[in-house]
Amino acid sequence: MPAHAYLCAMDAHAPLIDPFARPITYLRVSVTDRCDFRCTYCMAEHMQFLPKRDLLTLEELDRLCSAFVGLGVRKLRVTGGEPLVRRNIMEFFRAMSRHLGAGLDELTLTTNGSQLARFATELADCGVRRVNVSLDTLDEDRFARITRWGRLPQVLQGIEAAKAAGMRVKINTVALKGFNEDELFRLVGWCADQGHDLTFIEVMPMGEMGEEERLDQYWALSDLRDRLGERFTLTPLAERTGGPARYVRLDETGQKIGFITPLTHNFCESCNRVRITCTGELFMCLGQEDRADLRAPLRAGAEDAPLRAAIRDAIARKPKGHDFDYSRQHVAGQVSRYMSHTGG
Template structure:
């Protein structure tokens, strides 16, 4: 079998795979999914064994960073079995990092197990420190449960990064509260512009959009921001706040397109490979996987063919006061 690395048409090496292990979640965040979601039949989802085979094939083809997402990945039954299995690739050095993105609801239960499986870094979605607003934005979530989970993660030795979606009229007034709370816990913080994805039952994406350019202006009123060249393999750009020493990230798909250095692809829980978060083009890898249970050759060919179709960039654009470039699937389907 070919073992040449995965190189896209723009000479970018694909070394980062984000894998959604479930479309289900115990929250219903307003920018991510509708309150009354219809989830996929279980037979359409890749089994844990199939996820293992799929991820192992990508690792054999040069993927060095694996991020497990959802939905909420920790609500997938027996997910720790899969994560423990992936740790073999860490032990032999083929996989450099195994990370998890979570809403934090299950961390009190799983933090120690995650560390034991080789996870050293997690991303926790948290848009507000106000209990009532948290219940409103997540619809079903409870802030104390998440805070308990973050405490458990820190106690287990996990490095925690908070991802906060910047929402106009919702968490603008908490900018400094969030920054100072993270500084006090030695937690990294990244702000994300809201992305135009999925039918959210009347949610106003343009009304929600808070440009991170504007957020940075606000931040600079209280702190000295120093640009950093540091990268983690993702789309964030970082600054250091000189007064606290902490690192703040900005993910700006709308006000600054980050596609030129994109090294990642996204695998859904049904085996679709999305070569770009902001495009509808995808490749069906589940058929190749299931049609050939005794060989990965056809799967490898299907992966290579998909990477050859990776576009140069996405088309998200709010500049004309309409959500141009909007894609129809929910963020929970693709895995962020």
Template sequence: MSQTAPLIDPFARAITYLRVSVTDRCDFRCVYCMAENMTFLPKKELLTLEELDRMCSTFIRLGVRKLRITGGEPLVRKGIMTFFNGMKRHLDSGDLDELTLTTNGSQLARFADDLVAAGVRRVNVSLDTLDEQKFADITRWGRLKQVLAGIDAAREAGLRIKINAVALKGFNEDELFTLQEWCAARDMDLTFIEVMPMGDLGNEDRLDQYWDLKDLRARLGERFTLTDLAESSGGPARYVRLEETGQKIGFITPLTHNFCESCNRVRLTCTGELYMCLGQEDMADLRAPLRASAKDDLLEDAIRKAISLKPKGHDFDYSRQAVDGQMSRHMSHTGG
């Protein structure tokens, strides 16, 4: 097969979107993402910044058009702007359509201008509450004011911001319209995400936390006229427009809406493991072929073999009031 042939999985889906976790470390400990006392990976297991560049460049050569950088918290990785600046060459050449990241916002005040200079135009900020005490409770470490200041700095730098809020029953139900109005006032889009059954966090019962987004959407519909939008950002969200405000609201419903049919993405961990599906344990080790040769032939072969094993869909299911398909790894391991 030609080494320039695009990446097509067994279900005729072109793989054009790569999410890359550049670190498992974070300056928060959000309860649905990490255990309170996380054991982080030894640095020798992590891909170096140079290896991350080579890995992503190989995927881009094989047809990836969108690169999303995640963590942990990507901006706590030492020297991370070296990587972003390196990826800019693929934007400049036209081989990459978009370079973006998902962040908790804590470091945006430091890096917003640099990110814009590296070609980043949009960022997703994970923010579940605007209440300082609740923010401290869910992140365990707090610093809401620092996050809000980072969001302001990013907007001033010209970045387009989308807020991602995990919908948690009994936690932020009462902030539905607070979050919506706060985002509308700042011309920021808002996406709600159903809590996912990942990681054994010990003190969290996912069924008790689970807030069906059909209910959330219905509550929005009581106050606003909702128009379904056909557009997609390349991810799993479905969008509506609130006609009264013009605001765009997204819903990511992995548990009640199976969005697998159009899945065009794979996830690379900071140790070089490629997960073909967020909801499956199957993965391929790309670090070994990367380090085995200075040439990319072994790596390309390993990538193609991995894509040939991409499953049709995931196994998440809450419908029987049991967490079937629960993943044992933490969200921070694959970057969401």
């Protein structure tokens, strides 16, 4: 191979590095904007979903994610909407499993748990070893209220199925003022009993949900952490799992608790991730509107060079961080798209 051709080939597969010298090794890909719940902080009750023709096909999602793996992505998280309501979604998981041990270190998903009882065994067979389940309350009536359409027993059954299939379960709980504040220790105790990790997340200003509602919902995790500290000894952990969470150990129970704090503590300095929507838009930052269209180069032809170039051009625009801010009694840095569109 001529020297110039060799250098071009090397450059085509060089790792993705953003303008702030952060390697991009974590891709979150939404496979659908649809969901069988309508969580109040995530969606409007009567959502207008995207036309199916606008969504990437499973084959296009395979090609796109494979391009990212070829560019150094080591962790792939499948999201939605609710990813497990996408028709034939297990075909995609089976396709992605071929990269495990061949560039990809981890294949995982975030789910509301409603379909886990159906798919847990197949997911485990595809190499999924961990799953994040969104669960904001253990009270059945509250669960119905916050999800609008959800049923708590169905989710708990799904979590049990995931455990039985050998998957590690992490519970993601959005901290909501006036809603689940009084369940803090119940959730912690339940996760300790069940052997689940638990991560608390601050509600983020995404979607046209109303400024007053966002402020009413916002429960700073600094306050939540202080409340935990009144009952437990919290030991900070250096451990990171590739995402934005910071962890502590509760010495009395030995369990690990995570905190995702886009507002009280901006986690952007170590950001190693980007997000792809189900329509092929690449968002370099969850809290910014800048995006890149990857669907066009995907559909322009079978050659991947233009796709890789579009990805590199986008990463070169990755910002230093987001601008979420509730500190002045109004919602600053709010983005208009719903979380279900970008991917949870």
